Amino acid sequence: MSEELGVSVGKEENFSEWYLDVVRKGGFVDQRTPVKGCDVFMPWGFAIWENIQRIADPMFKEHGVKNAYFPLFIPKSLLEKEAKHFSGFVPEVAWVTRGGDEELDEWLAIRPTSETIMYYTFSKWISSYRDLPLRINQWVNVVRWETKATRPFLRTREFLWQEGHTVHATYEEAAKEVLDIIEIYSQIFDEYLALPFLVLKRTENDKFAGADYSIAFDTFVPEAGRFLQLGTVHHLGQNFSRPFEITFKDRDQRVKYAYQTSWGFSTRLIGAIIAFHGDDRGAIIPPAVAPVQAVVIPIPFKGKEETVMEAARKIYSELEYMGVRVELDDREDKTPGWKFNEWELKGVPLRVEVGPRDVERGGFTLVRRDTGDKFFETDLRRVPELLEEIQENLRERAWEKFRSSIMTVEDMDGVKKAVEEKKIARTYWCGDEACEFGVKEETGAEIRGTRFDVDESGEAKGKKCFFCGGEANFVVYIGKSW
Ligand SMILES: [Zn+2]
Incomplete structure (x- = not known):
């Protein structure tokens, strides 16, 4: 196969x-x-x-x-x-x-x-x-x-x-x-x-x-x-x-x-x-839980193989010493390009490329998995710093993506529209089970509950239940689930 x-x-x-x-x-x-x-x-x-x-x-x-x-x-x-x-x-x-x-x-x-x-x-x-x-x-x-x-x-x-x-x-x-x-x-x-x-x-x-x-x-x-x-x-x-x-x-x-x-x-x-x-290239694992946080990939060049390997090994052991979960991918039967794809698919947050040009310039090239940004560096202390930046960036963009998935709607048409557009419907509910079962039957989406950390019930006052039109008592979140 x-x-x-x-x-x-x-x-x-x-x-x-x-x-x-x-x-x-x-x-x-x-x-x-x-x-x-x-x-x-x-x-x-x-x-x-x-x-x-x-x-x-x-x-x-x-x-x-x-x-x-x-x-x-x-x-x-x-x-x-x-x-x-x-x-x-x-x-x-x-x-x-x-x-x-x-x-x-x-x-x-x-x-x-x-x-x-x-x-x-x-x-x-x-x-x-x-x-x-x-x-x-x-x-x-x-x-x-x-x-x-x-x-x-x-x-x-x-x-x-x-x-x-x-x-x-x-x-x-x-x-x-x-x-x-x-x-x-x-x-x-x-x-x-x-x-x-x-x-x-x-x-x-x-x-x-x-x-x-x-x-x-x-x-x-x-x-x-x-x-x-x-x-x-x-x-x-x-x-x-x-x-x-x-x-x-x-x-x-x-x-x-x-x-x-x-x-x-x-x-x-x-x-x-x-x-x-994850994205179209594969998984993206946050550095805090990534099995490997940085992978060192030597890029050998004819006549320069040993110099490059030596520099890569040195970077690897220094990163390991610094407490970074690091791996050196020195497989000889795979091309650097193949390795890039594989580690991207597996979601490793940071790639450290070491080629002849990098060695000449006394450094290495870093590639971020979260943004794809690629840049030359000479100081290895940048690696743990970058891992923290990646962690924070993933976190921030995750919350942003999540918040923009919430659509506040008033009625069943709004709920249906939100569900069709792959959004979370945020709406007002009377509290009656009949409405809860109703929306599940009609859309396959379910009421997931009311906010526990924040009391939003005040906002439901004077609003109508999205399903039956009766007096609303709760702000609820509706969507499909696994
Ligand atoms: Zn109702």
């Missing part, structure tokens, strides 16, 4: 094909596996996840979260304990019904999420107000038996994530925890992944099965015209502590049910980075 390099279709032209091309040819994922929706995260894709973990894990710990590991198998009776939770997840649970030759007495779910198995144990750990708050996180895989079309990183049956679970003495403390986690997630997504988002409170109908309320981080990919959920934070109230009997003796000697939160983000973030930042 011949190896075809480069993306064969424009991002705007056909997003789905473009995305598949980038993740496959860029070496992020291998989908040639025997089970649909269970992909191989290849080293290049997995390294982004490792970098996200390296950033997020200390932030969680700083907040008092401890890591643990809970079992993969959840007995059916446990999963059933919170009725809404169970009915929310049952359509996508993968079950183990046999062990060896024996039919199991009780089916075991492969964890779709770990509230039930964790809370079963938490009830044994917690007896006094002194045991609170409890903050546990795990970095694990989960399985959700998707029946819809799968898409690498964005919708897969097996994926990796972190799930944080906390237990508190009061409703208010759990609500404060939700705010704290929102703060941490905001920093991770904005500063490090350079991804823009709305912090939305999901509708009653759309919240996590078993939550009091759910807050979601939604980004939006303009070329696809679709929302993409980056992470969620749920206030669980006492919905789980009651069936799981997570109680504690408070200072006043009374035994009370605890309040809980859960929160998570997944390997979908890898897909979000590729989908949002």
Whole structure:
């Protein structure tokens, strides 16, 4: 089979094909596996996840979260304990019904999420107000038996994530925890992944099965015209502590049910980075999470091969010493042009070219992946500085692109127009489920929620619901999603 390099279709032209091309040819994922929706995260894709973990894990710990590991198998009776939770997840649970030759007495779910198995144990750990708050996180895989079309990183049956679970003495403390986690997630997504988002409170109908309320981080990919959920934070109230009997003796000697939160983000973030930042040449990975931040490519010239290689090696080792994640591409069977294309496809933020002319002039040529700008430099300290500039530029242009995707509209015609133009419709809603289901049925787009970080409800006063024309109570954001 011949190896075809480069993306064969424009991002705007056909997003789905473009995305598949980038993740496959860029070496992020291998989908040639025997089970649909269970992909191989290849080293290049997995390294982004490792970098996200390296950033997020200390932030969680700083907040008092401890890591643990809970079992993969959840007995059916446990999963059933919170009725809404169970009915929310049952359509996508993968079950183990046999062990060896024996039919199991009780089916075991492969964890779709770990509230039930964790809370079963938490009830044994917690007896006094002194045991609170409890903050546990795990970095694990989960399985959700998707029946819809799968898409690498964005919708897969097996994926990796972190799930944080906390237990508190009061409703208010759990609500404060939700705010704290929102703060941490905001920093991770904005500063490090350079991804823009709305912090939305999901509708009653759309919240996590078993939550009091759910807050979601939604980004939006303009070329696809679709929302993409980056992470969620749920206030669980006492919905789980009651069936799981997570109680504690408070200072006043009374035994009370605890309040809980859960929160998570997944390997979908890898897909979000590729989908949002990429261009017609391939992926663009923000320097903060790029597996390789700068690639050094020697450009040999007849008679000057050794001088060029020597200069390239020196630049490589100095950058490495400076703490830059750097790679030297000294493959002899590939031309420099081929290498340029490959590293652009993989999304490396900065290219360092070293040719005979550069060596003569005592420097090197830098090429930015985000802007394509190319310039001669002599000081290697420019490299880490530039990486920071690239990070900031990606972030700024991402927010700009995101903000310009929001269209404020007044009625269904406006919503339809926004959806057709691959925009987010921002409009006014009465709060009635009938209107929520109505717009979904007519356009395939859904109400994603109301702003949680900013109270916009005042603006809805005196406005009419986009769907039924009744009195509006909320400003909502509508769009298609993955
Ligand atoms: Zn309405």
